[in-house]
Amino acid sequence: MSKFKKSSSASQDIPTAALPDIIFMLLFFFMVTTVMREQEILVKQVLPKADQLSKIQKKSLVSHIYIGEPKNVGTYGAEPRIQTNDVFMEADELTLFVNQEKDKLSEAERDRITMALNIDSEVKMGIVSDVEQTLRKSNARKILYKSLKGVKN
Amino acid sequence: MARNKDRGTPEVSSGSMADIAFLLLIFFLVTTTIANDKGILMQLPPPPEPDQPIVEFQERNIFKILANSNDQLLVENEVYVKPMSELKEEIKAFILNFGNPDQSGIDTYNSLPSQMKARAKQSPESSDHPGKAVVSFKANRGTSYELYIDVLDAAQAAYNEIYAERVGITAQEYLELDKSKDVEKRMYEQGKAGIPKAISIAEPDK
Numbered sequence: 001m002s003k004f005k006k007s008s009s010a011s012q013d014i015p016t017a018a019l020p021d022i023i024f025m026l027l028f029f030f031m032v033t034t035v036m037r038e039q040e041i042l043v044k045q046v047l048p049k050a051d052q053l054s055k056i057q058k059k060s061l062v063s064h065i066y067i068g069e070p071k072n073v074g075t076y077g078a079e080p081r082i083q084t085n086d087v088f089m090e091a092d093e094l095t096l097f098v099n100q101e102k103d104k105l106s107e108a109e110r111d112r113i114t115m116a117l118n119i120d121s122e123v124k125m126g127i128v129s130d131v132e133q134t135l136r137k138s139n140a141r142k143i144l145y146k147s148l149k150g151v152k153n
Numbered sequence: 154m155a156r157n158k159d160r161g162t163p164e165v166s167s168g169s170m171a172d173i174a175f176l177l178l179i180f181f182l183v184t185t186t187i188a189n190d191k192g193i194l195m196q197l198p199p200p201p202e203p204d205q206p207i208v209e210f211q212e213r214n215i216f217k218i219l220a221n222s223n224d225q226l227l228v229e230n231e232v233y234v235k236p237m238s239e240l241k242e243e244i245k246a247f248i249l250n251f252g253n254p255d256q257s258g259i260d261t262y263n264s265l266p267s268q269m270k271a272r273a274k275q276s277p278e279s280s281d282h283p284g285k286a287v288v289s290f291k292a293n294r295g296t297s298y299e300l301y302i303d304v305l306d307a308a309q310a311a312y313n314e315i316y317a318e319r320v321g322i323t324a325q326e327y328l329e330l331d332k333s334k335d336v337e338k339r340m341y342e343q344g345k346a347g348i349p350k351a352i353s354i355a356e357p358d359k
Contacts, residue, residue, distance in 0.1 A: 020167070023174040030181035048302040052309040053191040054328055062190060116192065119298050124222075126294030128301070129357045132197060141197040147302055149191065 042076070043068035043083050048121040049150035056144065061114050063101040063140075065094070067127060068120030080123045082131060091130035095138040102140070114142045193305055195354075214280050216247045216288045218304060222295025226304070237307045244311035246272070248286045248348065250279035258282025261347035269318060283315075283348040291355035308352045316344030 043066050056062055066083040070076035081088045084097045102110045115135055119128060135143060218240075219227040226233040228240065251262050251273040261283055262270065280286035288308050292301050310324060317327035320340045327344060330337040 016171075020170040020174055023171055023178055027174055027178045027181065030178065030185055034181050034185045048299045050193055050302055050306040052193060052306050052313055052324070052328065054194045056190045057332075059190060114194075116190065121297070121299040121302070123298045124294060125292045125296040125298060125301055125357050128298055129292075129294065133356070136197045136200045139200075141199065143195050143197060144190075144192040145195065145302060145305070146190075146192040147306075 039086050041066055041083065042072070042086075042088070043070055043081060044120050044122070045118060046121050047118065048145075048147045050145075050147040051149070053147065053149055054144075056114060056116075058112075061105065061109060061112050062116050062144070063098075063113065064116045064118055065097075065131065066118045067123055067131065068118075069122065080120070080127050082127070091127065091134050094131060094134045098135065098138040098140045111139075112142065113140050114144055115140050116144045116146050118146045193302065193309060195305075195352075210287060211281075213252065213278055214285045214287060216244060216280070216286065218288070218290045218308075220290075220292045220296045220300055220304065222293045224297055224300045226300075237303050240304070241307040241311045241314070244288055244308055245315060246274065247279055247288075248283050248311065248315060249273050250286070251275050251282050252277050252279050254282035257284055257347065264347065265319060266321070269315075287351040287353050289353045289355060292357045294357045296357070305352070305354075309350075312348070312350045312352070315348060316341075320344045 045066065045068055064084070067080055069078055069080050070088075076088065082091060082094070083089070084094070089097065098113075098115070102113055105113060117128070117131070132143070135141065217227075217229055221227070226240075228243070233240070249265075249269060249272055251258060252275055254262060258281065262273065288311075290304055290308065313324040313327055317324045320327070320343055322340070327341070330341045332338045332341055
């Protein structure tokens with residue numbers, strides 16, 4: 001009996017001295033992984049679900065195009081629109097955007113530019129195909145249909 | 154002199170350090186969006202040239218998928234109501250039919266593992282060999298993007314599963330092969346050899 005009593009006299013506090021260090025470690029992890037959203041997306045974005053997803057190796061080669069119904073229906077109407085950077089565009093104006101994006105890259109990488117199409121799943125194919133035709137003409141032929149990993153219902 | 158006065162060591166109290174760190178942590182937790190740059194990769198064909206010769210394909214070498222504006226599918230001239238996983242199996246059977254292989258087709262056939270050889274139906278009404286087989290998908294302007302992605306996903310899955318089975322891994326593992334590593338790149342090439350991913354997406358109808 002006495003043996004047990006002796007051992008219980010040890011302090012039972014968990015040392016919290018290392019707590020700030022642990023928190024700092026977590027903090028640094030999140031600081032490093034955080035990507036601040038640099039543009040406001042003005043269209044609805046419910047990405048479709050798919051299974052056969054590839055990952056992009058080099059993020060600097062990716063340019064984003066958003067297509068969907070505008071969030072602000074009162075101002076922009078309910079028809080699906082194309083958004084690049086912060087503005088709405090028509091499908092045939094995309095050539096300009098592609099050239100701007102290509103200018104940002106070095107000479108050798110220009111042909112490897114990938115256009116990531118962030119398209120809302122409710123959009124009809126008409127506008128999507130218009131965009132694809134313009135991309136074909138402006139020689140940005142690598143495209144990525146952004147989608148989420150998931151099982152279809 | 155200093156020894157005499159007991160000033161105590163000046164210390165910044167670090168008790169609230171954890172709280173400050175917590176505050177920052179929560180801020181970054183909330184603002185973090187782990188970027189997901191994932192999706193279905195496709196290569197668009199080059200823009201049409203005015204004097205482009207029209208390439209003739211035999212009917213049997215094309216697996217035709219049509220979608221209308223009501224999101225109904227027509228697969229090989231028949232209305233299709235089965236789930237996408239069935240469509241994937243049909244595409245796989247079509248690609249690996251080996252109805253009338255030429256020399257390169259026979260080479261491809263011989264490189265397949267035996268369980269895949271057994272699945273080749275060799276029907277004269279389906280594709281000659283994987284090098285000639287084309288999966289053609291044509292949507293309507295009113296087709297929903299969701300269905301388009303579903304079909305595209307099924308076609309991609311069919312090819313990826315064939316590639317993966319050839320090198321003895323799952324389709325998921327095949328997609329995640331890192332092409333910058335020699336061993337994995339060789340596996341990737343070996344899976345693809347002789348079976349080009351021929352998914353043709355036609356311009357939608359008006």
